[in-house]
Amino acid sequence: MEPFPELPQSVRLTEIAPGYPVLEVRHPRCTARVALHGAHVMEWQPVSADFPVLYLSPDAIYQEGKAIRGGIPICWPWFNAHPSDPSQPSHGHARTHFWELDAADADPLGVHLCLSFQHGDLTAFVDILLGETLAVSLHTTNHGNHPVPLSGALHTYLAVAAAEKVQIDGLDGDLYLDTVGPRTERIQEGLVFFDREVDRIYENDSSALLVDADLERVVVVEKEGSPSTVIWNPWIDKARALGDLPDDGWRDFVCIEAAIANDRAIILAPGGSHTLTTTIRVEDH
Numbered sequence: 001m002e003p004f005p006e007l008p009q010s011v012r013l014t015e016i017a018p019g020y021p022v023l024e025v026r027h028p029r030c031t032a033r034v035a036l037h038g039a040h041v042m043e044w045q046p047v048s049a050d051f052p053v054l055y056l057s058p059d060a061i062y063q064e065g066k067a068i069r070g071g072i073p074i075c076w077p078w079f080n081a082h083p084s085d086p087s088q089p090s091h092g093h094a095r096t097h098f099w100e101l102d103a104a105d106a107d108p109l110g111v112h113l114c115l116s117f118q119h120g121d122l123t124a125f126v127d128i129l130l131g132e133t134l135a136v137s138l139h140t141t142n143h144g145n146h147p148v149p150l151s152g153a154l155h156t157y158l159a160v161a162a163a164e165k166v167q168i169d170g171l172d173g174d175l176y177l178d179t180v181g182p183r184t185e186r187i188q189e190g191l192v193f194f195d196r197e198v199d200r201i202y203e204n205d206s207s208a209l210l211v212d213a214d215l216e217r218v219v220v221v222e223k224e225g226s227p228s229t230v231i232w233n234p235w236i237d238k239a240r241a242l243g244d245l246p247d248d249g250w251r252d253f254v255c256i257e258a259a260i261a262n263d264r265a266i267i268l269a270p271g272g273s274h275t276l277t278t279t280i281r282v283e284d285h
């Protein structure tokens, strides 16, 4: 490990399991927790919100090699299965390894963390801005001599009052691949509802809004550098099959993922780079 950078007063280093460091943020604009494992934003709550914005599973596993269930897993440098090698882990290596913390700063608007991770010829730098708004920017650079396909996702778990009562706006008219059952292409008509397992890859490069009338709020998820939006809720049976999620945990979140899904992979030329960003804020409903 590199020497640890000096931390501002609003950031404290803790260990939630032996050898598993987490940065705890207490700032006038927000509270948050960020694990060095996966550069994973586990929690974020701006002072204006009276309920956490991100969902974190109470059964999440804090162990090197296991992705944290909840928060914002960084799926990198690919999304879902590896494009050609089925022995590689789903959603890449970034979410199951410790990252280096390169810098931590604070100003009156919030806290800024920079972390990095290397995989083969690719380097990832992530900038995390934690304030009244949360912004996660993932910069990838190809340092090798060959073009490399890049996909991935900022796989955001958003806390909700009850999944079956929320809707997602902003995807009306978009083509999507429905990956539940036989993979089928469809066009979204109106709002997205959750009344069954939902696992869809939308062709969409703009924002989506999570409307949660029970919590009297709308969570706005904006993004850049992302040609796909993935919407996921495992529903009842899949939640039971996931060991790190309570059986009824499916009700407590929906995922809106700023993604570059496999078939929209970007080919990074030698020396080339790409930035994938998601920005999250809460508005009154």
Ligand SMILES: O=P(O)(O)OC[C@H]1O[C@H](O)[C@H](O)[C@@H](O)[C@@H]1O
Pocket: 067, 080, 090, 091, 199, 200, 230, 231, 232, 255, 257
């Ligand atoms: O269980 P994980 O490997 O974390 O994946 C969780 C989910 O990620 C994405 O949303 C995919 O679209 C889903 O198919 C997958 O089930």
